[in-house]
Amino acid sequence: MDNIHRDAVVIGAGISGLVCAYRLISSGADVLLIESSDRVGGVIRSETIDDHLIERGPNSSQGTTEFLRLVSELEIDAELVEGDPKAPAFVYFDGKIRPVPNGPGTFLTTSALSLSGKVRLLAEPFIAARADGGEESIASFAERRIGKEAAERLVGSFVSGIYAGDPRRISVQAAFPRLAALEAEHGGLIRGAIAKGRQAKKSKTIAPGPTPKRSVSFRTGMSFLPETLARKIGESLLLECSGIRISTEGGSSRYIIEFGSAAGDQIVTCDQLILATPAWAAASLTKKIAPELATLLDEIEYPPLAILYVDYAENSLGESLKGFGFLVAPSEDTPVLGCVWNSSLFPGRAPKGRTLLTVFMGGARHPQAASYEDAELISIANTELQRALRANAPPRVIGITRHQRAIPQYNLGHRDRVGRIESILAAMPGLMLTGNYLHGVSTGDCIKEAERIAKCCHRGQ
Ligand SMILES: Cc1cc2nc3c(=O)[nH]c(=O)nc-3n(C[C@H](O)[C@H](O)[C@H](O)COP(=O)(O)OP(=O)(O)OC[C@H]3O[C@@H](n4cnc5c(N)ncnc54)[C@H](O)[C@@H]3O)c2cc1C
CATH class of the missing domain: 3.50.50.60 (FAD/NAD(P)-binding domain)
Structure with missing residues (x-):
């Protein structure tokens, strides 16, 4: 020994x-x-199945300063692939996908919110900050600040996407400390964002290190x-x-x-x-x-998660897959949490003329779904993708991953x-x-x- x-x-x-x-x-x-x-x-695990490059864990990473600095030190920059920083993300509700607003102006024009939802969101600067400083769920925080509709469709779907979590149980202070700080320090989200923008302009300091990128991966995953x-x-x-x-x-x-x-x-x-x-x-x-x-x-x-890898012929979808993918609003009666459009995001994920989509199911709100039989998971994915992407042919599911304990809550x-x-x-x-x-x-x-x-x-x- x-x-x-x-x-x-x-x-x-x-x-x-x-x-x-x-x-x-x-x-x-x-x-x-x-x-x-x-x-x-x-949990990071890339594999090739039938000429499709699938990810059993994360599909991409934010290109943070630390991530990019490490890549550069390892001298693997040439292997890095970057997702289009302008690629839209979508939210799915009432049988349709709609682009998520990605800038101040697009909040007014987005079809993801009704007129009353937009008016309520724009009233955010006039909502008094919470004074007691106690811990709060992200759902309650978002409803209080931007109204129920925007909280559900824009924030709730995002929480399902990152954490496979339940917005009524995820803590805003623990999971989204920057949002909580905007209210605590500036009285609200819009006021806080404006103040931060002004501060950044005034100080004119450029953070050291590489410029962050929205979404990156590597040529081989x-x-x-x-x-x-x-x-x-x-x-x-x-x-x-x-x-x-x-x-x-x-x-x-x-x-x-x-x-x-x-x-x-x-x-x-x-x-x-x-x-x-x-x-x-x-x-x-x-x-x-x-x-x-x-x-x-x-x-x-750590709630469980099931992941399905789905292949379509490009011409069998009614929606053009240009974007990051879609997240499902928690109000929808489905265990599907979201769908990443891998072949739209990065090159080399699917053979020519084919697409690769990754569908997530289960998580904290639907833990039972992760243990459904394969046939049931496939049937649910089929129904939801037909609705969301107006698919006119059933998908070919090329693989399934089950994580018994996926992401910490x-x-x-x-x-x-x-x-x-x-x-x-x-x-x-x-x-x-x-x-x-x-x-x-x-x-x-x-x-x-x-x-x-x-x-x-x-x-x-
Ligand atoms: C399905 C899924 C999708 C995700 N998507 C994204 C995404 O799109 N973007 C993003 O940024 N992040 C994403 N994440 C989160 C991110 O990938 C993980 O948080 C991160 O990779 C975790 O890394 P880790 O090293 O902390 O833990 P792990 O990856 O869990 O590694 C822990 C290691 O410890 C080993 N181990 C366990 N027990 C023992 C033991 N007793 N002795 C020795 N070794 C042990 C395990 O085998 C494993 O190798 C995702 C996570 C999952 C699960």
């Missing part, structure tokens, strides 16, 4: 763990990254990023590690990690231990060393829970958590947070 010491051990090789390990190694630390499965990337990171990390990455157990060295803040690997049973000690797994996996890893922490981590909800109470998690960690030097359940679910947020944690470790060395 090997018994070695490392400066840091990172557990979990999704994007969070890979970025954290890569940054630590780049800063000169001796790091081991251990992963239980036989591949890297976690999202997996290209984790696979590149894994190549850079090289032999410091161990896949298929089993039975990982964590303990502390009698009274010290040194951690002992025991696990099985292809090279046999291993014991590694380290001064910095970073858990980059989903919250429920971090809960089971920390049960022995920090039971209270484990209980808090276990409380974070930033529900009411989440901020408080994260605060308690962080105060427990503050009393356990050397133990750190990173991942999508803490400070943002998007890949861009995961990269930013993993880099922050790597910096904290580096300082602690």
Whole structure:
């Protein structure tokens, strides 16, 4: 049995763990990254089926400064593909898709809102800010500020799209802190947006780093990023590690990690231990060393999701697929949450003359749908796509993915829970958590947070 010491051990090789390990190694630390499965990337997983490039996890990422800086450092800019920044997104209700307003003027002309819905939305600056400062759901916040119709069609559908969540349970302060801050600091959303615009003009400072892009991926799919990171990390990455157990060295803040690997049973000690797994996996890893922490981590909800990959002949759709895709307003009686138009967004996603669409079903409001039989999922997708896209032929479903636990929910109470998690960690030097359940679910947020944690470790060395 090997018994070695490392400066840091990172557990979990999704994007969070890979970025954290890569940054630590780049800063000169001796790091081991251990992963239980036989591949890297976690939920990021691109595959080719019948000449269609499908994504079992994220279809794209926002090109945040951190994301683009990483891409540039890895020298993979040439592999990056960018979605048309002007590609419209649509919202689906009453049997039709309608373009989502994407600028101040388009709020007046959009068919996504009725006249009374537009008037109510434009009254937003005259709605008094909430004074008590308490936590509020995004549905209640949006209804109060912009009215029920805009809240439902523009905000509710968006919440389903990002979190597969329930807008009545997702906390505006935890999931959309910038929106909450606009009201708290400027009295409202429109006032806040105007003030921010003025501030930006006045200061005339250009943020350092690459200019953010709305939507990016790679020529061969999202997996290209984790696979590149894994190549850079090289032999410091161990896949298929089993039975990982964590303990502390009698009274010290040194951690002992025991696990099985292809090279046999291993014991590694380290001064910095970073858990980059989903919250429920971090809960089971920390049960022995920090039971209270484990209980808090276990409380974070991850609803299930089913994803269907659908191929149509281009000429069998009544709607031209020029855009990002559509999100479904929560008022619709369907478990479909939305549909990404992959072949319109990025090149090389479907063969010539064909399209690739990705349909999401289930989530917090329809958890049962994720366990429907394939035939039932296909029949629901068929009905909704026929309505929404006026398809005149049934789709060919080329694959289905089921995530039993997909995306962590930033529900009411989440901020408080994260605060308690962080105060427990503050009393356990050397133990750190990173991942999508803490400070943002998007890949861009995961990269930013993993880099922050790597910096904290580096300082602690
Ligand atoms: C279906 C879906 C669609 C999404 N769409 C988008 C999108 O369009 N845009 C966007 O920005 N974001 C999207 N996201 C969110 C984003 O992709 C994720 O939040 C992010 O990739 C999570 O990365 P992570 O490394 O924190 O976690 P994960 O990807 O979950 O990685 C955790 C890793 O830990 C490993 N692990 C688990 N338990 C153990 C253990 N005990 N020991 C060792 N290893 C362990 C896992 O095998 C995995 O490799 C989507 C997510 C999902 C699920």
